[in-house]
Every structure is written in structure tokens, then in C-alpha cells.
Amino acid sequence: xxxxxxxxxxxxxxxxxxxxxxxxxxxxxxxxxxxxxxxxxxxxxxxxxxxxxxxxxxxxxxxxxxxxxxxxxxxxxxxxxxxxxxxxxxxxxxxxxxxxxxxxxxxxxxxxxxxxxxxxxxxxxxxxxxxxxxxxxxx
Amino acid sequence: xxxxxxxxxxxxxxxxxxxxxxxxxxxxxxxxxxxxxxxxxxxxxxxxxxxxxxxxxxxxxxxxxxxxxxxxxxxxxxxxxxxxxxxxxxxxxxxxxxxxxxxxxxxxxxxxxxxxxxxxxxxxxxxxxxxxxxxxxxx
DNA sequence: TAAAGTAATCGGAATGATTCCGAATTAAAG
DNA sequence: CTTTAATTCGGAATCATTCCGATTACTTTA
Numbered sequence: 001x002x003x004x005x006x007x008x009x010x011x012x013x014x015x016x017x018x019x020x021x022x023x024x025x026x027x028x029x030x031x032x033x034x035x036x037x038x039x040x041x042x043x044x045x046x047x048x049x050x051x052x053x054x055x056x057x058x059x060x061x062x063x064x065x066x067x068x069x070x071x072x073x074x075x076x077x078x079x080x081x082x083x084x085x086x087x088x089x090x091x092x093x094x095x096x097x098x099x100x101x102x103x104x105x106x107x108x109x110x111x112x113x114x115x116x117x118x119x120x121x122x123x124x125x126x127x128x129x130x131x132x133x134x135x136x137x138x139x
Numbered sequence: 140x141x142x143x144x145x146x147x148x149x150x151x152x153x154x155x156x157x158x159x160x161x162x163x164x165x166x167x168x169x170x171x172x173x174x175x176x177x178x179x180x181x182x183x184x185x186x187x188x189x190x191x192x193x194x195x196x197x198x199x200x201x202x203x204x205x206x207x208x209x210x211x212x213x214x215x216x217x218x219x220x221x222x223x224x225x226x227x228x229x230x231x232x233x234x235x236x237x238x239x240x241x242x243x244x245x246x247x248x249x250x251x252x253x254x255x256x257x258x259x260x261x262x263x264x265x266x267x268x269x270x271x272x273x274x275x276x277x278x
Numbered sequence: 279t280a281a282a283g284t285a286a287t288c289g290g291a292a293t294g295a296t297t298c299c300g301a302a303t304t305a306a307a308g
Numbered sequence: 309c310t311t312t313a314a315t316t317c318g319g320a321a322t323c324a325t326t327c328c329g330a331t332t333a334c335t336t337t338a
Binding site: 073076078094097103104105106107109110112113114115117119120121122123124125126127128129130131132133134137138139 | 217233236244245246249252253254256260261262264265267268269270272277
């Protein structure tokens with residue numbers, strides 16, 4: 001997702017165009033990988049020293065709820081990245097545990113589930129592969 | 140996994156047979172679903188009032204590392220359940236977001252991944268379906 | 279472009295889960 | 309039974325996150 005697309009969503013829901021949100025969006029646009037909330041804080045503090053924790057967490061949560069950011073969790077840490085669905089095709093990711101970089105996995109396991117879940121009310125699913133990308137591989 | 144199998148693992152790694160560990164194992168054996176750390180605390184405090192937080196969290200983490208417990212995360216909460224792999228067949232789960240109950244999904248999406256990940260070092264993967272089980276379904 | 283109204287931010291305190299730590303206790307080996 | 313090392317206890321410390329009242333900054337309207 002581009003910064004402009006993110007703003008389209010924000011303005012559509014009557015969120016205001018603020019400096020802090022622009023800084024956050026620029027950061028995620030450039031990062032192009034999963035980053036921890038702590039990394040976000042350190043990065044945006046460079047562009048806006050004195051920014052409040054509250055502002056960062058509030059906007060991260062809101063961006064995530066609006067689908068502007070993807071959120072996941074690894075070893076108890078929250079990770080965020082700009083949502084990766086420009087082609088509007090549902091897919092999943094390999095996530096590098098060292099750098100947060102991702103690689104798209106075009107399949108969705110929900111298509112292969114044969115178990116009868118008709119009595120169940122499905123709210124969502126998660127499929128992620130974890131490991132080291134070629135750059136971060138040790139061997 | 141049965142309580143006895145859990146003790147086999149613990150004793151093999153030279154962990155001692157203590158009252159608190161027995162209480163924890165009995166609790167998970169009976170629960171047979173994902174429970175939050177908080178639920179664990181309240182339950183074991185009934186059997187051993189005054190048990191230290193430290194003891195609970197230390198053992199939960201150790202059990203999880205040894206594969207006695209399965210651990211996942213939902214809405215920022217840590218969930219634990221007795222490891223479900225008695226038949227030693229790798230599989231995944233539907234998890235009820237209301238009661239923590241599970242249903243086995245016999246397929247593994249890793250078998251269907253066609254993307255070439257040979258340059259990647261894979262450490263693990265996660266596939267879970269979330270929703271409401273028939274009992275907890277509203278409609 | 280000034281004023282008004284409301285959302286957003288700030289600063290720091292509060293929260294809440296988890297971990298740490300030194301002292302006391304307990305399991306198990308000799 | 310004694311020894312020794314693991315385990316637990318009790319509570320303080322930590323750390324990420326959230327809350328809150330006061331201030332600031334958008335955006336709309338005139």
C-alpha cells in the first residue's frame with residue numbers, strides 16, 4: 001500500500017492529516033518489512049523528537065484496525081508493516097526472524113481445508129512461515 | 140499428552156517432581172483447551188494458595204520449551220494448552236476465541252507451498268483458524 | 279483569514295503482565 | 309540422615325502499553 005492510498009483511507013474515515021501520521025506512513029513505506037513497535041518509536045523520534053508514546057501506539061492500533069498496517073507477533077513482540085495487498089489478492093508470508101523481511105506465499109491453506117467446519121463461525125486465520133532469509137542465513 | 144508422558148520428559152531432563160508441577164499438569168490435563176496465563180494462575184491458586192507468580196510463569200515457559208505445552212497468542216494474550224500430538228501426526232487447529240476449545244485440522248499447508256524457498260532457512264510455521272465453535276456461536 | 283469546534287497530541291502517571299532476586303524450602307542422591 | 313542443588317517464595321523491579329487531563333493543531337465556516 002502506498003502513502004497516498006493510506007491517506008485515502010484515513011480521510012475517508014475523517015481522520016485528520018497530521019505531521020505524526022505522515023511520519024509514520026513514510027517510515028513504513030520506506031521500511032517495507034516487519035518492524036517492532038520499539039523500532040518504530042526510535043525511528044519516528046528521529047523525525048519528531050518528543051513525540052508521545054501514546055501518539056505512536058494509538059496510531060499504530062488505528063492503522064492496523066483500518067487495514068493500513070499488517071500486524072503480527074513473534075516471541076512476544078508486536079510487529080507491524082505496511083499492508084502488502086496492492087494486487088488485492090489474498091496471500092500469506094514467509095517472515096525473516098532476523099530482519100523482518102517477507103516473501104509472499106501465493107497459496108492460502110483455507111482452500112485446502114477439507115474438515116467440515118460448517119457448524120463453526122470462522123472469524124479469521126493465520127498462516128506464516130518463519131526463518132532466515134538468504135541475506136540473514138548464517139550457514 | 141498425558142501427565143505421565145509429561146513427567147517422563149521432565150525427569151529425563153533432570154527436573155524434579157514437585158507439587159506445583161503436578162498441579163499445573165493436572166490442570167492442563169483436565170482443561171483440554173487453550174487457557175490464558177491468568178486462568179492458569181487462578182486455577183492453580185485454588186489448589187495451592189500462595190503459589191508465587193514466578194513459579195507459574197517459570198514452569199509455563201519451561202513446559203512450553205520442552206514441548207509439553209503448546210503456546211499461542213490471541214489479541215495480545217498468551218494461551219497455553221497441553222500439547223496435542225498423541226498420535227505423533229503433525230497437524231493444525233481451529234481455535235475458539237470464546238472458550239479456547241480446539242478442533243484438529245489434519246492438513247499442513249507446508250505440503251502445498253509451491254514457492255521455492257530453498258535459499259531460505261525455515262525455522263517453523265504457524266497455521267491456525269480462529270472463530271466460534273458450535274457451542275459458543277451466537278446465532 | 280479569523281474564529282470556532284473538534285480531533286490529535288503531549289507529558290507523565292497508571293496499569294498490568296511478566297521477570298528478577300535473595301532468602302528459605304524441598305527433592306533426591308549419597 | 310546429611311548434603312547439595314534445584315525449586316519456590318515474596319515482593320520489588322521492569323517494561324511495554326494505555327489512560328487522562330491539559331494543550332495544540334487541523335479543518336470548516338463565515
